[in-house]
Amino acid sequence: MQVVIVGGGIVGCAGAYYLAERGADVVVCERSNIGAGSTERSAGGIRAQFSTPVNVALSQASAQVWEQFEEEFDTDIAYRRPGYLFLAREEATAEGFADAVAVQNERGVPSELLTPEEAQERCPGLRCEAFRAATYSPTDGFADPHLALQGFATGTRESGAEIRTGVEVTGVLREEDAVVGVETTGGRIEADFVVNAAGPWARRIAGMVGIDLPVVPERRQIVVVEPETPVPESVPMTIDLDTGSYFRPERDGAALVGGHFSSPASADPDAYDRTTDLDWTVEALEHAADCATYFGLDSRVRRGWAGLYAVTPDHHPIIEETVPGFVNAVGFSGHGFQHAPATGKLVAELVFEGSASLVDISGLDGARFEEERTVEEWNVA
Ligand SMILES: Cc1cc2nc3c(=O)[nH]c(=O)nc-3n(C[C@H](O)[C@H](O)[C@H](O)COP(=O)(O)OP(=O)(O)OC[C@H]3O[C@@H](n4cnc5c(N)ncnc54)[C@H](O)[C@@H]3O)c2cc1C
The missing domain is CATH 3.30.9.10 (D-Amino Acid Oxidase, subunit A, domain 2)
Known part of the structure; x- marks a missing residue:
């Protein structure tokens, strides 16, 4: 399975790690340096005190990783839990x-x-x-976003995935309806799946397959x-x-x-x-x-x-395979650092199984906004 991930922030690197662990052939394309987007600018907050079940579930699935991070990635991320x-x-x-x-x-x-x-x-x-x-x-607290990202990036490389920095994705290639790869400033890369983990640039990347996301x-x-x-x-x-x-x-x-x-x-x-x-x-x-x-x-x-x-308008992410072979993991509305571990695993499930089981993300599709199925998260800072 060949997967290209657009964006080397914490969401892209976590996705790459869990995909590579499951045997995918992964290339992360990062136009700048890893973490150059929002990740290195985050406050590092990690909490389960959200107002909606799906955000609580994303936090709980992520907590399992945060609690074991030092052992699994051999990296101290200064994780403290004063609540x-x-x-x-x-x-x-x-x-x-x-x-x-x-x-x-x-x-x-x-x-x-x-x-x-x-x-x-x-x-x-x-x-x-x-x-x-x-x-x-x-049980709430915070960790150092820089160290956490380095942990995921090192784990990703050790699992056999490649992180190409200074490589910008300029187009998503499709044959008939299916995604077949990306065009980049470093040349064409073939892929069975393309994952949009471009953070604040997510709307632009989704636009490359004709989707307009409200991010x-x-x-x-x-x-x-x-x-x-x-x-x-x-x-x-x-x-x-x-x-x-x-x-x-x-x-x-x-x-x-x-x-x-x-x-x-x-x-x-x-x-x-x-x-x-x-x-x-x-x-x-x-x-x-x-x-x-x-x-x-x-x-x-x-x-x-x-x-x-x-x-996003309801302060929840969009995590789904929106068109065949194109997975969105975007719109984290200020919670993407803490929800990256669960998101990375969910992305791997979407690629390998075609559906998610770790967390019920049926309400995190992109169509919910037009279809007025949104549920607002209130605990937002
Ligand atoms: C001030 C502040 C405080 C925050 N505090 C918290 C907090 O306490 N807790 C929390 O959970 N979250 C917090 N966040 C939010 C958190 O930082 C983000 O949700 C998270 O970093 C998103 O990660 P990402 O990987 O999706 O995006 P990013 O880290 O932005 O990564 C996206 C990457 O995509 C790359 N890219 C874009 N376009 C292309 C292209 N065409 N080709 C190749 N690469 C491309 C960019 O260069 C970038 O590196 C905070 C954010 C800010 C700004």
Whole structure:
């Protein structure tokens, strides 16, 4: 079985790894360097606290890999699990929390509803008077996206797959209806399957087989902050859902601060500003200071960057064989780092079995948008 994967981010490399492990002859084409898209710009968050069954299932299937990653890939990915803390200021948000925790608990996720005072026990600097309710799960956490990607890439190469960097896919070749390979800047490659793992460029690649996918690149920013008061490493990833702001501890008392505060606008993945805006930085720090006492006026910004989410209208990915021989694994809407292990296995199932069994992805087809079968994910930062 010959497979070409378009995109050497974490989704493409995870797919390549699981395909090669099952004996496929895999070539990953990456137009730049591996990780040059969204993966290296991610906050590395890994959680099961989603509001829909399919996202919870993708998290649980991925967790099995994250928990064993160091052994399987011989790579320490700095995986830490201080939990995720979601916070509600509004009544409607608090009501949604109860529903989300029920969905999670039904599937065995040990999340719980907390009062703001209980939340403060998890995050001692929390300004608990600002909030109505919280949810927390101790098994959530984060890992280093760069190290995780290197782990998958090394595993991929050791399994016999080839990663060609500096090679751009310029067209998908078809005979009658079936995909037969790709045209690239390094020449033609024949394939039985082509996998679209192009992240923010996914719509362009899908367009090469005449599919229009509603996957929109949206710019998101992060800063590394030296807070006035150090953030202990035991503090969870803390998400103030009603303002869209979040922070989590880094090493040595520093914190990663992110969030999105204005209406989303589509960005050009070839020409967006990869540095942070001053206005956004000020706003992000103000929101963080409204949420927790760590971020006083003497906080300092060390560095920051911007990257792209590949967003779908319902904040769920599209994972399917959309036309014969053409598999989409796209539109992760800010969750593609953590869901890459499950996605890689699902891609291998779609290629080898023609259907998926690891997770029920029947609702993650591309036609759901036109057919109005979407289910919105609410726990989105
Ligand atoms: C600020 C920020 C914070 C985030 N935080 C989190 C988080 O906490 N947790 C989480 O799970 N996710 C997070 N994400 C999202 C996560 O980074 C992405 O969902 C994930 O990296 C997607 O991986 P990917 O492999 O699909 O795409 P990418 O990493 O973007 O890889 C796609 C690759 O395709 C290549 N490519 C494009 N076109 C072509 C072509 N024609 N030929 C060859 N190659 C091509 C690109 O160069 C790129 O390397 C965050 C994202 C951002 C921006």
